[in-house]
Amino acid sequence: MFILSNVSSYKYSVVDVIEPNLYNEFFPYTEVPKIKFNGETTPMDLPGEIWITDTTFRDGQQSMSAFTVDQIVSLYDYLHEIDNGSGLIRTSEFFLYTEKDRQAVYACMEKGYEFPQITSWIRANENDFELVKKMGIKETGMLMSCSDYHIFKKLRLNRTTCMEKYLDMVKKALDMGIIPRCHLEDITRADYFGFVVPLVKNIQEIGKQAGVQIKIRLCDTLGLGVSHQGVELPRSIPAMVSGLKKFCGVPSEALEWHGHNDYHSVVTNATTAWLYGAASVNTTIFGIGERTGNCPLEAMLVEYGQLRDDKKINLEIINEIRFFFEKEFDYHIDAKRPFVGDDFNMTKAGVHADGIMKFEAIYNSFDTKKILNRPVVIKVNQTSGLAGVAAWINNYYDLRDDEKITKNDSLVFKIKMWVDKEYENGRTSSIEDHELAALTAGHFDRFKTAD
Numbered sequence: 457m458f459i460l461s462n463v464s465s466y467k468y469s470v471v472d473v474i475e476p477n478l479y480n481e482f483f484p485y486t487e488v489p490k491i492k493f494n495g496e497t498t499p500m501d502l503p504g505e506i507w508i509t510d511t512t513f514r515d516g517q518q519s520m521s522a523f524t525v526d527q528i529v530s531l532y533d534y535l536h537e538i539d540n541g542s543g544l545i546r547t548s549e550f551f552l553y554t555e556k557d558r559q560a561v562y563a564c565m566e567k568g569y570e571f572p573q574i575t576s577w578i579r580a581n582e583n584d585f586e587l588v589k590k591m592g593i594k595e596t597g598m599l600m601s602c603s604d605y606h607i608f609k610k611l612r613l614n615r616t617t618c619m620e621k622y623l624d625m626v627k628k629a630l631d632m633g634i635i636p637r638c639h640l641e642d643i644t645r646a647d648y649f650g651f652v653v654p655l656v657k658n659i660q661e662i663g664k665q666a667g668v669q670i671k672i673r674l675c676d677t678l679g680l681g682v683s684h685q686g687v688e689l690p691r692s693i694p695a696m697v698s699g700l701k702k703f704c705g706v707p708s709e710a711l712e713w714h715g716h717n718d719y720h721s722v723v724t725n726a727t728t729a730w731l732y733g734a735a736s737v738n739t740t741i742f743g744i745g746e747r748t749g750n751c752p753l754e755a756m757l758v759e760y761g762q763l764r765d766d767k768k769i770n771l772e773i774i775n776e777i778r779f780f781f782e783k784e785f786d787y788h789i790d791a792k793r794p795f796v797g798d799d800f801n802m803t804k805a806g807v808h809a810d811g812i813m814k815f816e817a818i819y820n821s822f823d824t825k826k827i828l829n830r831p832v833v834i835k836v837n838q839t840s841g842l843a844g845v846a847a848w849i850n851n852y853y854d855l856r857d858d859e860k861i862t863k864n865d866s867l868v869f870k871i872k873m874w875v876d877k878e879y880e881n882g883r884t885s886s887i888e889d890h891e892l893a894a895l896t897a898g899h900f901d902r903f904k905t906a907d
Contacts (some may be wrong), residue, residue: 466623468657470615471650473497475606479645482691483680493686498694501701501733503708506764508591508756509738510535510548511714513560514577514597516740517551522787527784528560529739532567534777537569542767544760545753546736548572549597552587561591575637585632595635597673598625602652603642603690615647619655626659630666637671639714644680648689648696656704671710671740672700676725679718679748683728693725694732701733712736717748723755730763741777742789742796754795795828803847804886809834810843810863813850828843836887838879845871849896852889870896 483489512531517523532548539545542700550564553786564574577597578584588596600622601607607618622638630635638659659860663670674696682691685906689695697713700706708802713736715722715727726737743752754774760767778796781787791799801824803809810820812832825831842863849868850860861868874895875887 465540466620466658466693467661470654471617471618471647473604473650476608477647478604479690482688484644487695489680489691491682491684491691492683492688494688495686496695497685498692498698498732500731501698501708502731502763503733503735505709506730506735506737506760507546508753508760509546509712509736510572510740510753511577511738511750512548512551512740512744512753514551515714515746516744516758519745519749520787522556523560525556525560525563529563529567530780530784531777532564532572533567534773534780535572535741536567536569538757538770538773540768541552541571542769543571544757544767544769545572547595548576549575549577549738552576552578552584552591552593558587558591561593562691565592577639585634588634589632591597594635595637596629597637597639597670598622598626598629599639599641600655601641602655603645604647604651605645606642607651609694615651619651619658622655623658623662626662626670630662630668635668635670637673637712638675639675641675642677643674643696644676644678645689646690648699653699653703656700656706660705669707669710671712672706673712673714674700674729674734676713678717679716679722679725681715681721681725681728683721683724690885693728697729697732697734708733708735710735712738714738716745717743717750722749722751723759726751726756727759727763730759742781742787742793758795771827775829795830798833801830802835803841804835804837804844807841807843809840809847813847813860813863814845836875836892838875838886840875842868842872845875845892852893853896867896 462640481490482492494830513528535545535548548818550561552561561574574593575597576588576593579589593607602612607613607615611618626636640652643652680691681693683693697711700711701708711734713726713734715725730739737751737755737756738784739756740750741753743749757769757771774796778789782789789796791797794800801820803819808819812820817833820832832851834844834851836844836848846861846863846868871892
């Protein structure tokens with residue numbers, strides 16, 4: 457239990473308004489949203505340590521059919537294997553609503569893993585606080601909607617009453633020995649200086665009195681955040697993140713970004729939050745979640761690898777999770793999806809295949825076989841040409857440099873003639889591997905079976 461003084465009023469006041477500020481100049485409902493520029497720049501402030509949090513079992517799961525306890529435990533195991541003891545996947549967030557939810561949490565706790573640490577998300581009522589405490593969870597997320605869209609139109613409150621309700625929730629959690637994590641929902645449509653800053657400054661004051669650092673999660677609920685420099689609030693991620701450090705004194709390790717992909721910007725926006733001072737970004741496996749989904753875990757693992765090289769994570773597990781999702785949830789992975797789709801490192805164009813045959817890195821930006829256990833894939837179709845056929849043979853049979861055949865090999869000519877005839881006869885689909893394997897095996901014994 458944390459010790460708090462009896463605070464009946466709060467040091468920082470919000471700017472109350474009679475009518476909600478819906479920022480109609482940015483969000484004219486009958487048009488697409490607008491980006492306004494003010495020319496102000498924000499210096500980058502990449503924290504010394506950055507990490508990832510996971511909300512697959514909370515925000516992600518609510519967009520899919522309910523996971524079973526065994527499925528949750530298996531996915532939790534996979535997260536632990538990817539993290540590989542590094543602490544990069546720092547926490548994983550769970551619902552506690554149902555008996556099944558709680559069974560899953562207990563089963564994951566029994567694993568005894570250091571990472572990901574188990575946290576929760578609750579409704580802000582006394583029963584839920586009691587549940588968190590009973591289960592021995594040290595930290596929980598609490599929803600704090602902060603735009604006037606939510607305050608006025610959903611909660612039917614004014615700003616002062618809303619802020620006081622949130623702060624009373626924070627104190628209640630602390631009084632019960634629970635560290636709250638404040639989820640500032642819809643922050644990219646909120647009055648930053650009129651509501652967000654005073655709210656966060658008061659949260660900071662309460663945390664200081666209790667001797668704890670309360671985390672702030674910046675929730676871009678509709679994916680409206682913008683990564684560009686010189687953009688006006690409330691849409692500017694650089695200004696928003698750096699402002700919570702500058703004006704509210706929140707340290708990087710207590711700032712967490714939670715984005716959605718409504719405008720195809722979720723990965724860029726999460727990386728931007730890192731670059732401008734938030735130590736943590738929130739993700740789900742494959743980006744599952746409401747509407748267009750959350751920030752994909754696999755994307756941020758690769759983004760991390762581009763910014764840092766100090767965590768020995770196991771990225772091969774991503775491919776195993778892909779097969780698990782397909783089998784357990786009948787989940788379709790888009791063939792073009794980066795890092796996990798069937799086609800993400802596949803080439804069909806002859807000119808690309810020719811380049812890969814000469815030097816793989818020409819058209820493969822990193823060793824996908826070594827890092828992801830996903831070797832380059834060659835498919836043959838009407839545009840593959842002789843180079844594509846030769847590259848398929850070399851790739852399919854995993855031939856060493858001294859074994860590889862060239863596009864001038866007679867076998868390649870014969871197969872190319874067969875391929876051309878297929879498309880002349882009206883075929884539209886790619887040539888299947890088993891068809892090409894039958895043709896190559898018929899010419900050379902050494903090509904009868906792949907290693």
